[in-house]
Amino acid sequence: MIKETGRGGASNGLTRRGFITGTGSILGAATLGMPRASARTRAASIAHGAHVPVLVIGTGYGGAVAALRLAQAGVPVHLLEMGMAWDTPGPDGRIFCNTRSPDHRAYWLRTRTKAPLNYFLGSSIDRDVTRHTGVLDAEEFGGIIVYQGRGVGGGSLVNGGMAVTPRRENFAGILPSVNADEMYGVYYPRANAELGVSAVDPAWFDATPYYQYARVGRKHAQRSGFRFTFVPDVYDWDYMKREEAGTVPKSALAAEILYGNNHGKRSLQQTYLARARATGRVAISPLHRVTAVVPDGARYAVTAEQLDTAGNVTATKTVTADRVFFAAGSVGTSKLLVKLRATGALPRLNDEVGRGWGDNGNVMCGRANHMWDATGARQSAIPCAGIDNWAAGGAFAEVAPLPVGIETYASFYLSITRNPHRARFSWNAAAGRVELDWQTAWKQPSIDMAKTIFDKINATEGTIYRTDLFGVYKIWGDHLTYHPLGGAVLNRATDGHGRLHGHPGLYVIDGALIPGNTTVNPFVTITALAERNIEKIIATDLR
Template identity: 80%
Template structure:
């Protein structure tokens, strides 16, 4: 209720926020979570909560009147279409040089992501989070995060036999014939459910291509894991369609300004609450935007000059390859990725063998590469335009393209194949206009202390992907979760 006071307020309900809420509640602290997206707990007119990847509708995009599909073209033809403006699940947030895809709703990115739950190789951890004790992370917090998220491995015998992973087996064959290391990656999908999907005994979800706009069955999103546990404590309240616009010091507490939205994105009410402690968990972009604005507009002038810095795209770049007719990748492709090609040490790229669930045979192999891109961008406040900007440049993807080529040029040469040029435009090979993995903007040990306490203010914390300086060498959510587990442990012990 307006004017209410809470001991702990969490902004955002993604990985960092969900970990914070659960652990605080278990420690006996009442928590209120504010989430700008919808609750995603009510079916639409088709009886389903989430739309299919192949048939986007108003539920699919955050406040857009036209879809902005990551693969914008097929056989060269643009595939985007008009949709009603709605508080949908996937935000394709456009900055000057990059579109940053993010989940919107209770569960954050877990609602829309591929569920790939990858713990980085131990020897690479020092380059990811240099100030964090790796022993603690690998002995305690990565295992805790994997358990909390419900991470498991695919049954490889089944994977080897099933039609919906034909595309991944083609990916393995081509990787191994070129001498690359092909690695299975864990996931949060319920593999027993997927086996039943294939057997035809339950409604199809991953096997029907559900992913980008939500998954109606087998994926263990945060709604089913951390947030379900958090709610079960009886100490966590969640308000959906509530967007935080300000956090200001007020008599030893913080005053939080909130806008309540309707499903067209219109502000229907503004509210104020106070809190003793505030956790910024609005995601790398959401947290960075809030802090950059609050510092620049004099609301939180004591934040240091590291705010907004150190932002990276995890080196994301996409491409497709055209296979020969004897290498079909399958008309039915499970939307849940299971594997990657690891050429990080030699070429700076880890390529996930991704599905292209179009429902027809395309003879295409599709990949999302994570690369060691060195560029870092900065958020800044544009007072004339009244918005936060990001100075990323599209040309900064070139190192990522070069690193991805360390894998795919070699595979193409070996297989006698070529790149697809029809997926991102007409005669355009590289999907270099986007990222799924925003990281940084309030970097650990720079904008905050070594546990996420913001410099300049006691009782303000960052606990999401904004802490991580731009790259994790693999898909990021397990690292975001494990770091949040580590930080909240210390914060509860020392600050409450």
């Protein structure tokens, strides 16, 4: 049986240095909220030699959609998740550690934090932590760091919850083979309803001190002629109002986001996964890392390593499934498929597997405002607004918080840009690993597109860029992405609904299907596409 692994230790004391370390939290375009008692996803452990009708690898947006809809259609489903269940409070009474004081719960198998914004006043603010199967993975490739959620709920644990449906006029450039009328008439509305998407109350936004930073961002954007727009989110806005009133524990208003949100965020544990579990047909095995999928007659044999919370392998299991859905995220799915093709486990996968990977054009920057444009020492960690210059300059910028607990007079932004570069995953046989050929220099188009917004704002306001947030005199955060997309692109590595070519019964149902860019934060599009694809698969493959 699987060991209980949801327990975290006590957090370190609150320090300004630790608080600053967590300020990159606002950039994840999203954290896991405290699971309500009725919505908790209990840990299960699949037995060696078991057979299941459907096995889903991963519990993020695509995997959660597949599990719910298959279960509702009467099909038993088992999900394997590499991360923890995140449903048991630690000795400090919290499931997740505070962003201000990251401890062993913060990072996936690291001994030192690697926060997205890890410098302040030009000095590194990362800290040592105990190696643990924490909630945020900072996976390093040759030219980029990819931030990913680790745990039941996947990326919903570590993003800012900005639930953005792309502008319809941009959709043909996102998924050209998909019918836009169906997506905007059926699947985007379905995804938004199931995810619990809602928007901030504009009157409260204008009054609360916790969004002063965003109001400054609005003023600067509008004075330079840019379109400022409110962005929906999956946070419970009524809960946030109660946080401000002091009637409930603070969560977003206590800067909880990067390493988990203990209260107000509607993660997948509260939405799709809760409803999937309620069917009685869904089980989840956390701390199981899939290493192989091979044909076994009309079935597939799936091998997984069971981990302890230090990352050690405690058991190796092989189970069989009639159908397997790859939902380990863009990176996880792509790496696994590339390995399986290269090592001969799934030799009929085509050469498109591993191709078409992009970073959603992510790039970050900060601006140094004048003292009369204070952004506030109190800031909500949940972003709710953006600057839209996509049509003219190829950039959409989140107006992001910088919740360090002191006044910084700084405006901070995560931009999504129309970066054309795409990378490829490949198998390095000598090293025994999958590699990504992304080059840091490929971020230059993103920087140029973001500059179409911020150069103009700086010129209008008489301000400059901050140079102390990403290194020593470094303006741009061009070293990372929060939004990995592609690697098993729809209608290339798969057919038009995610069926992998060459191996019937294998499917991709996550962000790996989307070729590198969604023009906005991607999880609503991933969810809506999964809704579209699973509806077709159930109707045609599982009758």
